[in-house]
Amino acid sequence: xxxxxxxxxxxxxxxxxxxxxxxxxxxxxxxxxxxxxxxxxxxxxxxxxxxxxxxxxxxxxxxxxxxxxxxxxxxxxxxxxxxxxxxxxxxxxxxxxxxxxxxxxxxxxxxxxxxxxxxxxxxxxxxxxxxxxxxxxxxxxxxxxxxxxxxxxxxxx
Amino acid sequence: xxxxxxxxxxxxxxxxxxxxxxxxxxxxxxxxxxxxxxxxxxxxxxxxxxxxxxxxxxxxxxxxxxxxxxxxxxxxxxxxxxxxxxxxxxxxxxxxxxxxxxxxxxxxxxxxxxxxxxxxxxxxxxxxxxxxxxxxxxxxxxxxxxxxxxxxxxxxx
DNA sequence: CCAGTCAGTTCTATTTTGGAACTAAATAGT
DNA sequence: ACTATTTAGTTCCAAAATAGAACTGACTGG
Numbered sequence: 001x002x003x004x005x006x007x008x009x010x011x012x013x014x015x016x017x018x019x020x021x022x023x024x025x026x027x028x029x030x031x032x033x034x035x036x037x038x039x040x041x042x043x044x045x046x047x048x049x050x051x052x053x054x055x056x057x058x059x060x061x062x063x064x065x066x067x068x069x070x071x072x073x074x075x076x077x078x079x080x081x082x083x084x085x086x087x088x089x090x091x092x093x094x095x096x097x098x099x100x101x102x103x104x105x106x107x108x109x110x111x112x113x114x115x116x117x118x119x120x121x122x123x124x125x126x127x128x129x130x131x132x133x134x135x136x137x138x139x140x141x142x143x144x145x146x147x148x149x150x151x152x153x154x155x156x157x
Numbered sequence: 158x159x160x161x162x163x164x165x166x167x168x169x170x171x172x173x174x175x176x177x178x179x180x181x182x183x184x185x186x187x188x189x190x191x192x193x194x195x196x197x198x199x200x201x202x203x204x205x206x207x208x209x210x211x212x213x214x215x216x217x218x219x220x221x222x223x224x225x226x227x228x229x230x231x232x233x234x235x236x237x238x239x240x241x242x243x244x245x246x247x248x249x250x251x252x253x254x255x256x257x258x259x260x261x262x263x264x265x266x267x268x269x270x271x272x273x274x275x276x277x278x279x280x281x282x283x284x285x286x287x288x289x290x291x292x293x294x295x296x297x298x299x300x301x302x303x304x305x306x307x308x309x310x311x312x313x314x
Numbered sequence: 315c316c317a318g319t320c321a322g323t324t325c326t327a328t329t330t331t332g333g334a335a336c337t338a339a340a341t342a343g344t
Numbered sequence: 345a346c347t348a349t350t351t352a353g354t355t356c357c358a359a360a361a362t363a364g365a366a367c368t369g370a371c372t373g374g
Contacts, residue, residue: 001204003180010268012257013187023160030170035312039321047158049363054322075371085260090295091284095248100169103242108305111167115299116286123298124287127248132276135285138247142272148265155192196352206332232340234351
């Protein structure tokens with residue numbers, strides 16, 4: 001199976017990765033959350049080639065994650081801004097970064113610290129159940145298959 | 158900059174993506190969380206070529222995310238199991254999948270539903286501050302730069 | 315008219331991936 | 345003893361994606 005066909009799979013993770021799972025794309029999003037908006041700035045900060053950056057920004061736009069907005073006419077210049085859908089990916093960025101903070105930081109410590117404004121402490125991100133408010137671990141979750149794809153996704157049945 | 162050098166950047170997200178950011182790797186992890194352990198099963202479920210799968214499993218193992226454990230001698234056969242470090246990536250998988258559930262599901266609805274055992278409801282995953290227990294949104298976070306990399310990561314300073 | 319800015323596009327060489335076939339180390343059946 | 349089967353890979357080559365550099369277009373400012 002080709003990577004470009006994974007969005008056809010009955011899997012929300014695969015479908016999401018079809019938009020944000022290419023090389024560099026999640027780093028582009030990190031920069032978006034840090035306030036970067038312009039092509040030149042993404043390119044300089046990431047060191048990605050312009051041609052790949054152009055492709056990634058287009059896919060993020062097509063996926064509804066970024067909006068292309070003119071910030072100047074004559075000559076027209078456009079910048080990229082996170083949409084509400086895009087901001088919903090923040091927990092993904094935070095958990096990936098936190099994993100790196102925890103397991104991959106050197107002697108100097110993590111490059112960035114995220115502070116929770118409300119309590120003033122460094123964020124120790126956890127997964128929370130929106131219904132009951134409790135902290136959730138992997139073993140607290142049971143998975144149910146949509147009957148439409150019965151037997152196609154889960155193992156042991 | 159080459160993708161294989163991103164682990165050199167002062168960015169925990171980049172360092173994490175150097176391990177899990179290749180094509181197919183997060184889908185391998187999804188399957189791990191669904192209980193898949195064996196090479197043949199990953200290969201069949203994902204449709205990834207054996208040669209790429211082999212490479213991804215090796216990188217996950219080197220990154221301490223999977224353990225390669227013999228489940229049989231004569232002939233020796235090994236399977237892959239999530240480590241504690243690996244299980245810490247669960248929130249990443251859940252939030253990516255939930256984003257797909259929310260924005261990319263078709264008429265049939267999401268392929269899988271995750272149920273929180275403790276409350277019995279479908280999980281609506283949120284980001285939680287481990288210190289104060291509150292739900293956290295992107296705008297609730299302020300970022301501080303490690304002085305070691307002063308001025309290298311943040312913009313506007 | 316010339317240099318500079320910004321957001322790309324185009325070009326070629328290198329790297330990665332996809333698809334298929336092949337290998338190794340056994341066991342089970344005839 | 346020979347043959348097929350199982351499982352976990354490796355090897356090979358063509359096709360696709362990426363890296364790096366140069367180029368384009370639409371202006372502005374001097």
